[in-house]
Amino acid sequence: MVKPTYLKEVRVEDAIGMKLGHDLTQIVPGAFKGRVFQAGHVITEEDIPLLLDIGKRHIYIMDTPQGFLHENEAAERMARAFAGEHVYLTGPVEGKMTLKSAIHGLLKVDPTAVEQANQIEGISVSTLLSDRVVQADQSLAGIRPIPLIIEEEKVKRVEQLQSLPAIEVKPFQKKKVGIVTTGSEVFTGRIEDRFGPVLKDKLKAFGSKVLGQRFADDELDAIQAEIRYFVEQEKADLILVTGGMSVDPDDRTPGAIKAVGADIVRYGIPMLPGSMLLVAYLGEIPILGLPGCVIHDSFTSFDVFLPRVLVGEKITESDIISIGYGGFHT
Ligand SMILES: Nc1nc2c(c(=O)[nH]1)N[C@H]1C(S)=C(S)[C@@H](COP(=O)(O)OP(=O)(O)OC[C@H]3O[C@@H](n4cnc5c(N)ncnc54)[C@H](O)[C@@H]3O)O[C@H]1N2
């Protein structure tokens, strides 16, 4: 390995005409944080006051030795290795690359790859949590080496990690959605339906189409008939059944979903709010039973699983079990 004699420290006053070895950052709390000089910049006499203002009495003139990479090149190579579908790169700035989403979609990060990269001393990969909805141009992750130059061998180890690319964004599919609303109080007109508007807004934001909303009294047969209507007549590819999900004798929704022949993945989710949610599949068609809290709380277990269903993932029992840790949102 080459001894790091690659950095030459030069007083800023003596550095006129020399090339900066790395980006230089200024921080003015509350007002500015960012790059004021770019790596490779040739220092002029006019730069000296600003260099002194940001606390630089010396600068590094750099000659990257054999077997090492400059921070910018290392960051770029690692970022390229991590970036999957619908992810684009910005930078390098100050030795860091930022991964951004090209689309509105669902972020998928493989935590194992992130952990394995970070086990290598001098490597820093930090990401958002997986399975969250992200907007176009949202930043997803920052990747950088810690030292100014780093052994190329470490970067190669990152590039060769299994399960790369490890950061991707899945696009939402346009589903045809049927809504079955249960509850005698709504069916008989005693109260106005509040589920329809909430669900239509949420589905619209993901680009899905609501085929219609049909109402059923709290009767097993009536609820089943409306579910079947959407499957058979409307060829729905997602069905949402609202209300009647808890413990009262009039709560018939889980029974009706079972009675149409759907496989119940789980009734009951370790998340609050939304613990009474039900996830089932009738063949390939997902059926979700939505508890009353979905009309009351802006973020429930429905908001966790709906985006996953809309990118075409099949929800498994272990997906459901694993959301308990960190699933307390009330
Ligand atoms: N003793 C227990 N009580 C409750 C439990 C429990 O496990 N044990 N679970 C709680 C949880 S969690 C939820 S969430 C709620 C709601 O459960 P349901 O899905 O059964 O909701 P409903 O009983 O059908 O209705 C509750 C409430 O919401 C109104 N509602 C229902 N649908 C509509 C609609 N389409 N438009 C307007 N308003 C609607 C309904 O009239 C009720 O007031 O149960 C907890 N309790």
Ligand code: MOO
């Ligand atoms: O299904 Mo409930 O949300 O836990 O309030």
